[in-house]
Amino acid sequence: MTSASRKEIPQINDTRYVQVVTVGGLDPNNPLSEEKQLEQVEHLNKLLSGYPKGTIIGKDTAIGRFMLGEHELCMQRTSYHIAFSRKPENSDEYNQHRP
Numbered sequence: 001m002t003s004a005s006r007k008e009i010p011q012i013n014d015t016r017y018v019q020v021v022t023v024g025g026l027d028p029n030n031p032l033s034e035e036k037q038l039e040q041v042e043h044l045n046k047l048l049s050g051y052p053k054g055t056i057i058g059k060d061t062a063i064g065r066f067m068l069g070e071h072e073l074c075m076q077r078t079s080y081h082i083a084f085s086r087k088p089e090n091s092d093e094y095n096q097h098r099p
Helices: 003-008 034-049 091-096
Strands: 017-024 055-068 071-084
Touching (some): 017 034
16 A cells, blocks of 8 residues: 555554544433534534544444333434544534533
C-alpha cells in the first residue's frame, strides 16, 4: 500500500481519540423532540465531515418496547463510536450539553 492510498483509508493505529455520539433515546417518560434528534444527527455529521475527519468504528443499537395502557411504544437509541487521529476542538462543547 502506498503512502498516498494510506492517507485515504484511516488506520486503527492512527486513532488517538474516540468519541461516542448518541442519536435517539429510550426514556418513555422524557422522549426526545424531533428538533433535538436533528441536532444530534447534525453533530454526528460535523464530526464525520469536519476537521479532523472522524471515522465510524462501531455502532450500538438499543431498542425499547414499552406498554402504555393498550398502546405499544417503540423507541430506538443508536450510539456511534467515532475515531479521530487527534481530539476535535468541539468535543468538550458537545459533552457539556449531553442529556
